[in-house]
Amino acid sequence: MLSKKTQYAFHALIYLAENVDKGPILISEIAAEKSISIKFLENILLELKNAGILGSKKGKGGGYYLMRTPKEIPLARIIRLLDGPIALLPCVSLNYYERCENCKDEAVCGLHEVMSKVRDATLKLLENKSLKDILTRD
């Protein structure tokens, strides 16, 4: 399961995408609209900002806004940033690979093979679907 952090991030990004025309959006507004702890959300938005996904403006009239169009933000990027690996096992992770300590040879490990397929099937969706694809349908 995705952590609360990542779940909150998705909902916050959805809100920001659905309100691009309004300029910078207050943390407090997002928190209220999406029922998220304001302080926890603050940390999340900051991480998204440091990763270049969001921009911010301080002071009166400030807030957060998307740095790219929703279509340019793949879901996999958000998950990897806040949750880490998408694969089910370290030994099949593309971005966080670690050798398996319980099997002798990954090349002939059937678990490795099946889990690679799961990873591929998952990534095919998460890499190709973007923030644009998870906005509320009209």
Add this chain to the structure above:
Amino acid sequence: MLSKKTQYAFHALIYLAENVDKGPILISEIAAEKSISIKFLENILLELKNAGILGSKKGKGGGYYLMRTPKEIPLARIIRLLDGPIALLPCVSLNYYERCENCKDEAVCGLHEVMSKVRDATLKLLENKSLKDILTRD
């Protein structure tokens, strides 16, 4: 990612499946072969036994053995038993569903829709692949 518990369970089950002809297998043998803490493994095998996946025999000449053929043990079953939900979000889980608290209507939530697809793609593999499919290839 799958927990260590589930990872160890898979490796232990693989070992048991690859040695069915030898009768009951000692916990200590599995632990040694697969580099798993013997005491931790003990708990895991017990859970698998209580779930009807493994059988055991006490005393001298005892040990653990599969209660079904490897083909009859889907990977999804093991994961759900030891790790819980396979879906990425509670609101798209078939076996551990919980309503989403951050969105107003799941029916029009785009996140819900995409994550359902991820779940389906994952389950298609994990429900149909069994212990037999993850044995070491010759």
Add this chain to the structure above:
DNA sequence: TTTTAGTCCATCTTTTTTATAGGTTTTATG
């Protein structure tokens, strides 16, 4: 210069995960 709002960092609590300890029960076997 006051107010608003993001920034930064530290800590804290709770939960989950991982691991260990130690006694109990069952069973084969000599």
Add this chain to the structure above:
DNA sequence: CATAAAACCTATAAAAAAGATGGACTAAAA
């Protein structure tokens, strides 16, 4: 029947991760 082997069971501890909070600082607008 005595002994040793091996699973069973329960509790607990240690470590890591997740979730949440507090407060001082900085930038910008009015």
